[in-house]
Amino acid sequence: MTTEITVPADLWEGETEGVITAWLVNDGAEVAQGDLVAEVMVEKAQYEIEAPATGRLSIAKEEDEVVSKGTLIATLES
Amino acid sequence: MMPACIPDSDDMTLRRPSVAEGLAMEEALLESICHGESDLGLVVWSPCDRALVMPRRHERLAGFSEAREALEARGWPIQFRSTGGTPVPQSTAVINVALARRCRIGSSAAHLEWGYRRLGEPWCDWLRELGIEDSNLGEAPGAYCDGRFNVRIGERKLVGTAQRWRRVRGCRDMALLVHGAMQVGGRPEVLVEVVNAFQAAIGDPQRFSPASHVALGQLLPEARGEAALPELLERLAKAVKYVF
Numbered sequence: 001m002t003t004e005i006t007v008p009a010d011l012w013e014g015e016t017e018g019v020i021t022a023w024l025v026n027d028g029a030e031v032a033q034g035d036l037v038a039e040v041m042v043e044k045a046q047y048e049i050e051a052p053a054t055g056r057l058s059i060a061k062e063e064d065e066v067v068s069k070g071t072l073i074a075t076l077e078s
Numbered sequence: 079m080m081p082a083c084i085p086d087s088d089d090m091t092l093r094r095p096s097v098a099e100g101l102a103m104e105e106a107l108l109e110s111i112c113h114g115e116s117d118l119g120l121v122v123w124s125p126c127d128r129a130l131v132m133p134r135r136h137e138r139l140a141g142f143s144e145a146r147e148a149l150e151a152r153g154w155p156i157q158f159r160s161t162g163g164t165p166v167p168q169s170t171a172v173i174n175v176a177l178a179r180r181c182r183i184g185s186s187a188a189h190l191e192w193g194y195r196r197l198g199e200p201w202c203d204w205l206r207e208l209g210i211e212d213s214n215l216g217e218a219p220g221a222y223c224d225g226r227f228n229v230r231i232g233e234r235k236l237v238g239t240a241q242r243w244r245r246v247r248g249c250r251d252m253a254l255l256v257h258g259a260m261q262v263g264g265r266p267e268v269l270v271e272v273v274n275a276f277q278a279a280i281g282d283p284q285r286f287s288p289a290s291h292v293a294l295g296q297l298l299p300e301a302r303g304e305a306a307l308p309e310l311l312e313r314l315a316k317a318v319k320y321v322f
Contacts, residue, residue: 010184010188010189011188011189011190011243012189012190012191013189013191021133021135021162022134022135034245041133041135041162042162042190043162043190043194043225043226043227043241044161044162044163044223044225044227044239044240044241045161045162045190045193045240045241045242045243046133046160046161046162046240046241046242046243047242047243048242048243048244048245050245063135063138064135064138
């Protein structure tokens with residue numbers, strides 16, 4: 001089963017873009033639901049992204065890549 | 079959600095920790111919200127020492143190690159903070175206010191602009207009460223760590239603002255920490271020069287302008303602003319007391 005990790009779609013208004021500031025776990029690592037996996041910055045706000053499920057992390061967007069609301073940044077395979 | 083508690087009087091007292099201790103106080107405040115110990119909290123502090131403070135991602139910049147040594151040699155050690163943005167100097171000339179509260183996902187409070195406005199608008203009201211009429215929120219082109227929600231006097235940056243969001247343990251609520259750093263003493267040239275020294279040390283050609291900043295002490299006696307701080311904190315606490 002694949003679970004997507006996305007940038008929250010309702011955190012800010014407009015089309016301002018954010019950036020992945022850090023991955024807190026390595027690509028391919030096993031993570032548990034609720035683990036902090038990444039940080040996204042938009043409008044000088046750091047937003048912590050949690051794993052929505054347990055599984056093996058596959059990173060789709062690297063650190064310093066620009067992201068929009070709803071962007072898929074990683075998937076979890078369980 | 080029930081109305082949040084008003085912070086007690088200890089939270090309203092200006093503390094004078096080191097920069098490292100002040101940043102740790104803010105982290106502890108956010109954690110207390112995440113652990114469900116409270117729904118609302120405030121800390122206000124002014125450092126007893128100084129540092130150039132930036133998000134940890136700057137550590138990845140080419141030349142960072144050399145820049146760190148250069149700034150350390152100038153008496154401005156680099157420290158990291160958990161909120162977003164770019165390098166900001168912290169010194170005895172700066173007063174920091176951090177406001178944290180619990181927000182339900184899907185509510186109007188779970189939104190970046192909500193947090194910035196609940197910090198910035200009462201701050202503008204407080205400045206007007208002190209007789210500074212042209213306070214507003216907006217960008218200050220040429221300022222370091224610029225953003226859309228600076229507290230400005232005219233078009234000059236007085237307060238820089240930033241946020242951090244973290245999940246509350248065991249539920250889907252979020253904890254928001256919104257932070258404001260206001261230069262109260264000295265002149266902006268001194269702090270701008272520190273940020274520009276970092277820019278030069280990492281080979282970034284962007285430079286910032288003192289003309290884009292203002293210190294509260296340039297507008298009214300420094301002691302008057304500090305004496306009026308409790309009124310600012312009360313305004314901020316009231317602004318976030320209820321989740322709409």
